[in-house]
Amino acid sequence: MSVMKINEIPDKIRIIVATVTILLGFEIIFRITLPWLSTDICQIKDIPEKFCKLKDTDTNITTIMFIGNSILGEAVDARMIESNMGKDDLRKYEIEKITPDGTNLYDWYFILKNNITDSKAPDIVVIGFAWDDALQDENELNIVRLGGEFCTIKNIKELSEMGVHGFEMYGDFMLSKVSEVFTFRETIRNRIFDNIIPYYRKCTRLINDTQQNKQKNISAAKKEKTAKYNNLKRMIFELSQKKSKIIFVAMPLPQRYSIKPELLEIIQNSGIFIDLREINEIDNTKFVDHMHLGITGQKIFTQELLLKVKEKINSY
């Protein structure tokens, strides 16, 4: 049997194979350099390790997991909480914070579901949310992010119950499972454009907001939808199965927002609700943009949250 030599392979095949090889090479280089690309990606990659740390913690130590998106991430100083929590009582605390950018309830649900083991779950899970619709089922389900970062193939059935359907969504899910370049393409895109396109973030946000508002107006004009909270209930059920207590924290924003009574009812029935939408010392100057607190705001918020959490834990 004769073996075909490289120079005997037709040019057209060589071109396609070489192109694919270059792209695979880029995928490998990207995977190696991933930690340097963005702190958010680092944070995501560290999630399993954080849960392992909680799992290995002594049973006498109370473990608290803060989960949310960058609004909670920028507002909470986890080390400050850890060092101050046990000051006045004999208990010891281990605090972890998981707050990947732009995530919502879908992501938090799968982070918790896929990382909490039966043997050890965080004693307390603190969920920080902002805006009235943050915990609704109508939130955007980012299938690329879920596929690449937070879900496994086993979650497909649950995803379909949550509304994932059609070739496009499953195609994106599968691609994000095999390619990290594909999963983190938004991060790569933003990194490159931040450096070469003037006012990239500001103008992209402006355009997105205008288009989203337009879409919202169209949807609102079509039908006033009743909010659904099935996924929130699903998460509450999962955590209660693992014997974790839940604390919901309504986060402060420059513009005050309301909370729907049906949402309030669910979170009050299933856990503890801490309303920090308004804190006296936090005014608009404490925000660095239209949602994130700056360093001073972070200190004030963390102290306030610390007090409230302590108070609630002591009342358990």
Next chain:
Amino acid sequence: MLFNSYAFWIFFCVILVLYNLLKPRKQNMLLLGASYFFYGYWNWRYLLLLLLCTAISYCSALLINKNKISINRKLILTLCISVNILILGFFKYYNFFETQVNQLLCIAGLPPSIPYLNIILPVGISFFIFQGLSFSIDVYNKKIEKLPSFMDFALYLSFFPQLIAGPIERSENLLPQIQGPRKKGKNDLIIGFYYVISGLFKKVIVADNMAPMVNHIFSLNTNQTSGFEILISTYAFAFQIYGDFSGYSSIAQGIAKWMGFDLSHNFRMPYFAVTPGDFWRRWHITLSTWLRDYIYIPLGGNRKGKKRAYANLLITMIIGGLWHGAGWTYIVWGLFHGGIQIIYKLFGINPDIAKKPAGIIKRCTLMFLSFNLICLSWLFFRAENLNQVYLMLIDVFTDFRLTELTLYMMGLILFLTIPLIVLEIAVEKSGDLLWLTQKKAAYQIAIYSYMIFMIWVFPPLKNQVFIYFQF
């Protein structure tokens, strides 16, 4: 099923595997079934419309072909054209007609009496109706003497790569390929690859990334934008519509090539045109040649004196405008194109002026002027109504604020289009649309890697549909 969707590529892979396992006649049956599935996937009810148009065109061709009496042949052709135009008119222009007539009635103090119908425009209707019409007219003109079988004709009209956004194929090009044995070239794989990758690049990277900027500016009131922003977004739209439509045509050519079919070229670097007339020889070539052969020339073309030629040109361009959509903006767009072509003709400016070796500066100047005139015409094409065009034009010429958004848009346009422009310059210089496929392997690998990387990493946040589906 969009060409930039997973659903399409799964569908195509299945069809391609089956296709290669079958003999030619059965391949045609498979392609016909696949084409109907492709069309019905969008809305199966409209398959009946496609079948109806197929039957009308084929039956009229049969009758014309059998009939030897000239007047009868003419009558059948007129009937065929009328029915086709009526179908197109109903689906595409009824609501425009209803609005206009009711407005006129209101002005006259009468109650609006034309009912509004919620009509969904069938995708690609303008394409397959025009293709069917050209077949009937060709049979009438005895350009086709031996009629194809009904199945071959049905496939000619519904061949899925070009069914919903062209190219508008002529029977003389596509029918022999359907009827005869497939010609497989040794470079089909790489040529198809080039068409598909460059098409996806134009669509996903150029067109879809321009769309949010363009949509943003055109959705605002003119008092919320600066003149520069409008100007830059008009340039962005020029690239959007080019990337969108030529991207679609290119992907269509690529997938057809992989099945052994050669579809017509629909674009030949249109923004390098030196006159508006030259532009129409490079832009949507299959439509402009259709309009030339079936409207402009039958109207008399330039055989009946200059004035008549100009009038014919205007009529043809207005029809071309209306073909794109039911609205005054499209009519004015067509009129504008007709008008500038006439002005160029009056001044004796034609592409030959720039052909002389010393004509490089002249060529660049003409190209610049022509590009800007075409961009101006895109303003009519994209705007919601003529009032918006008027307000935007005032802004463009009076408000020169260089805003942050202007710089952002300029940055994005340059980043996304410069590589494409460089590639097109090389293609234009070589005069060979498949220039890249003739180059050394290293060039090809570098360019394909770049394009695929961009498609992989820089798609817009949301998939955009193809603009030309609505026509």
